[in-house]
Amino acid sequence: MSSRPIYLDSHATTPVDERVLAAMLPFFTEHFGNPSSINHLYGWEAEAAVKQTREILATAINATPEEIVFTSGATEANNLAIKGVAEAYFQKGQHIITVATEHSAVLDPCKYLKTLGFEITILPVQKDGLIDLTELEKAFRPETILVSVMAANNEIGVLQPLAEIGAMCRERNVLFHTDAAQAIGKIPLHVQAMKIDLMSLTAHKLYGPKGIGALYVRRRNPRVQLAPQQHGGGHERGMRSGTLYTPQIVGFGKAVEIALEEQATENQRLTQLRQRLWEKLSQLEGIHLNGHPTQRLSGHLSISVERVDGSALLLGLQPVMAVSSGSACSSATTAPSHVLMALGHSEQQAYASIRFGIGRFNTLEEIEEGAEHTISTIQSLRKQAFRV
Numbered sequence: 434m435s436s437r438p439i440y441l442d443s444h445a446t447t448p449v450d451e452r453v454l455a456a457m458l459p460f461f462t463e464h465f466g467n468p469s470s471i472n473h474l475y476g477w478e479a480e481a482a483v484k485q486t487r488e489i490l491a492t493a494i495n496a497t498p499e500e501i502v503f504t505s506g507a508t509e510a511n512n513l514a515i516k517g518v519a520e521a522y523f524q525k526g527q528h529i530i531t532v533a534t535e536h537s538a539v540l541d542p543c544k545y546l547k548t549l550g551f552e553i554t555i556l557p558v559q560k561d562g563l564i565d566l567t568e569l570e571k572a573f574r575p576e577t578i579l580v581s582v583m584a585a586n587n588e589i590g591v592l593q594p595l596a597e598i599g600a601m602c603r604e605r606n607v608l609f610h611t612d613a614a615q616a617i618g619k620i621p622l623h624v625q626a627m628k629i630d631l632m633s634l635t636a637h638k639l640y641g642p643k644g645i646g647a648l649y650v651r652r653r654n655p656r657v658q659l660a661p662q663q664h665g666g667g668h669e670r671g672m673r674s675g676t677l678y679t680p681q682i683v684g685f686g687k688a689v690e691i692a693l694e695e696q697a698t699e700n701q702r703l704t705q706l707r708q709r710l711w712e713k714l715s716q717l718e719g720i721h722l723n724g725h726p727t728q729r730l731s732g733h734l735s736i737s738v739e740r741v742d743g744s745a746l747l748l749g750l751q752p753v754m755a756v757s758s759g760s761a762c763s764s765a766t767t768a769p770s771h772v773l774m775a776l777g778h779s780e781q782q783a784y785a786s787i788r789f790g791i792g793r794f795n796t797l798e799e800i801e802e803g804a805e806h807t808i809s810t811i812q813s814l815r816k817q818a819f820r821v
């Protein structure tokens with residue numbers, strides 16, 4: 434085990450926290466009931482556990498438990514939000530606004546809607562990865578029904594100005610959806626103060642299990658209409674049919690509970706580790722930080738490296754550390770990342786980029802070792818290139 438690479442890819446996924454696993458286990462075997470079974474104890478105890486997670490999630494974002502719809506993750510939540518709103522509001526208008534740096538689980542449903550006749554405006558971002566609010570202002574049309582802007586970016590870590598966007602949408606009676614897969618438990622999220630109408634969540638970026646997420650759907654001021662994308666038994670108030678996955682839901686609740694308890698101290702610790710990593714890496718010349726320097730997730734560092742080949746760099750890092758590259762995260766393709774390209778990078782710059790995701794279980798020693806290995810790998814690649 435000791436020879437396994439240092440895990441520094443916490444924005445791809447995280448391990449399940451032992452405390453989360455312990456909370457989940459009884460719900461596989463002893464408390465295995467169907468939360469929809471209303472006639473016996475097995476159903477009641479499963480339903481009580483599901484209700485508890487609903488309450489934890491609602492409290493975490495200042496919503497009510499009835500506004501939480503469980504899904505299989507953020508991909509499904511994004512699909513339900515975007516396609517569900519499009520289908521429910523198409524008579525009001527057929528224009529949607531989103532951003533070039535969104536996750537493919539937002540961009541691809543929008544592309545799909547385009548084939549059905551919807552018009553999609555894809556806003557550019559500034560060099561620091563943040564949207565320009567005046568661009569958003571110009572993009573609104575009388576037929577705009579939805580704006581979808583993510584809370585925290587998975588590839589470059591930047592935090593978009595949710596409260597400002599929410600205010601602009603509310604003023605114009607346009608619904609506001611945010612993909613908060615990377616944000617929940619890490620930064621404050623407040624659906625009232627930020628005027629958010631729909632919010633996608635997932636557990637596995639937060640030391641919870643994979644395969645469980647949720648969509649927050651506002652019920653009052655305004656009441657959001659949503660066309661279900663999965664039909665069946667009418668679970669989740671008809672918005673998402675399918676037997677609830679109780680163990681995963683219990684794990685999701687526990688994961689969020691722990692993250693909120695530890696948020697302040699953990700953010701401080703992660704910020705220090707990230708600063709240490711950047712302090713060391715930035716001693717090399719030709720290293721650039723991707724994304725806004727301070728308006729970002731605490732454990733997230735994305736860099737572009739001049740004068741190295743991206744794939745050679747990743748190959749050199751792999752034995753020692755697990756990080757992500759600047760190519761598209763879908764394993765089927767090796768296109769340069771659409772997020773880094775949206776920052777104005779060349780393809781070469783996008784390829785020669787590394788994302789470090791520092792997480793709950795990383796230590797200062799791991800950061801030091803990772804930094805030193807990254808530096809020596811870059812130096813030796815540059816030397817080789819010089820010889821050629």
Ligand SMILES: *Cc1c(COP(=O)(O)O)cnc(C)c1O
Nearest residue numbers: 506507508536538587614615635
């Ligand atoms: C991981 C991620 C998703 C996808 O979430 P799943 O739960 O894995 O489907 C969507 N959006 C963002 C920003 C993400 O980081």
